[in-house]
Amino acid sequence: xxxxxxxxxxxxxxxxxxxxxxxxxxxxxxxxxxxxxxxxxxxxxxxxxxxxxxxxxxxxxxxxxxxxxxxxxxxxxxxxxxxxxxxxxxxxxxxxxxxxxxxxxxxxxxxxxxxxxxxxxxxxxxxxxxxxxxxxxxxxxxxxxxxxxxxxxxxxxxxxxxxxxxxxxxxxxxxxxxxxxxxxxxxxxx
Ligand code: FAD
Numbered sequence: 001x002x003x004x005x006x007x008x009x010x011x012x013x014x015x016x017x018x019x020x021x022x023x024x025x026x027x028x029x030x031x032x033x034x035x036x037x038x039x040x041x042x043x044x045x046x047x048x049x050x051x052x053x054x055x056x057x058x059x060x061x062x063x064x065x066x067x068x069x070x071x072x073x074x075x076x077x078x079x080x081x082x083x084x085x086x087x088x089x090x091x092x093x094x095x096x097x098x099x100x101x102x103x104x105x106x107x108x109x110x111x112x113x114x115x116x117x118x119x120x121x122x123x124x125x126x127x128x129x130x131x132x133x134x135x136x137x138x139x140x141x142x143x144x145x146x147x148x149x150x151x152x153x154x155x156x157x158x159x160x161x162x163x164x165x166x167x168x169x170x171x172x173x174x175x176x177x178x179x180x181x182x183x184x185x186x187x188x189x190x
Pocket of ligand 1: 072073074075076077078079080081084109113117118119121122143144145146147148150151154156158159164167
């Protein structure tokens with residue numbers, strides 16, 4: 001043998017390595033790449049169960065939000081929260097436009113509130129208790145009274161209206177930046 005002995009050793013190691021790989025691949029199942037399979041890049045259409053699950057959309061970071069429809073009670077609580085907060089934040093000296101707006105809002109609620117029975121009942125409540133919105137105190141007390149009318153009709157305890165300011169307040173917003181401005185009508189700025 002006139003060859004380089006190192007070359008012979010390298011060839012032998014290469015053969016042993018090939019033999020080991022061949023035998024190992026027979027023992028271990030290596031996953032095969034799929035062939036002729038189209039990979040979809042669009043997200044899956046959410047099913048009803050996905051939408052109801054807390055985890056949808058998948059990358060949402062808000063873990064406290066329950067997805068899905070609300071109950072009549074949840075809707076009621078949310079709406080009263082909105083209305084009483086509006087009452088707390090209402091101007092002590094409202095503009096004519098602001099008085100008109102809250103009256104219209106109540107009338108609209110009685111037409112489109114998404115619980116027909118509640119909307120119909122509220123329409124009756126409004127007709128026997130016309131909106132009083134001459135000042136912040138007047139409006140928040142009126143709201144308390146009409147909420148109590150609804151409470152009574154549902155067999156719930158009534159709320160002491162002298163405590164309405166303690167229960168509800170202005171929106172907790174930095175530097176009172178969320179306070180309503182009483183100077184402009186919605187169209188003045190255009
Ligand atoms: P809610 O009545 O929702 O009150 C929420 C919170 O407001 C209470 O926890 C309390 O801290 C405070 N509060 C209670 N009373 C007053 C008050 N007088 N003044 C100030 N704060 C108060 N449900 C029906 O089943 N049938 C109906 O016809 C109906 N009509 C509705 C009409 C409207 C306009 C609205 C907004 C809701 C209506 N609801 C109706 C829903 C119902 O009023 C309740 O919201 C729901 O039953 C949940 O009640 P709750 O006991 O959690 O407290």
